[in-house]
Amino acid sequence: MQPLGTLFRRQAAGERGTSLLEFALFLPILLLLLLGVIDVGRYAEFNIVVANAAHAGAQYGAQNLVTAVDTTGIASAAVSDSQNALTAPQVTTSVLCGCAASGLSATCPVTCGSGHPLTYVQVTATGTFNSLFSYVVGVPSSVSKTAEMRVSD
DSSP states (O other): OOOHHHHHHHHHHHHHHHHHHHHHHHHHHHHHHHHHHHHHHHHHHHHHHHHHHHHHHHHHHTSOHHHHTOHHHHHHHHHHHTTTSOOGGGEEEEEEEEESSSOEESOOSOOOSSSOEEEEEEEEEEEEOOOSSOOSSSOOSEEEEEEEEEOOO
């Protein structure tokens, strides 16, 4: 009869080889999943950066009526906030006007009969996301975010 310790050592050595084979087979799948998770995280961060850039441009334009029409300054504020994710041609601005009782339109200035005229600046930032590798479905390459703020009188 064999000693009990020898029997366990032989069985453990055989299981180690099986575990190594299983690990070698599943390692590429695990790495692919890891890359996918990293890319989704990068995409989420890029969405936040583009939204913050649009918000920064809208904040600059909302300071007063002069900065509301300063498209170069608005684009510069958005680009400088974007952490090099955007360039100036990817930022568009528009000024919307209206009355408190009615809706907004792109025609400025407006005269309001009984209400106070309102002016808003709208900034749209668009960026192109470069993923680690191309997907068949899933992550879109273009991200566009819009921010709108009321201009201070």
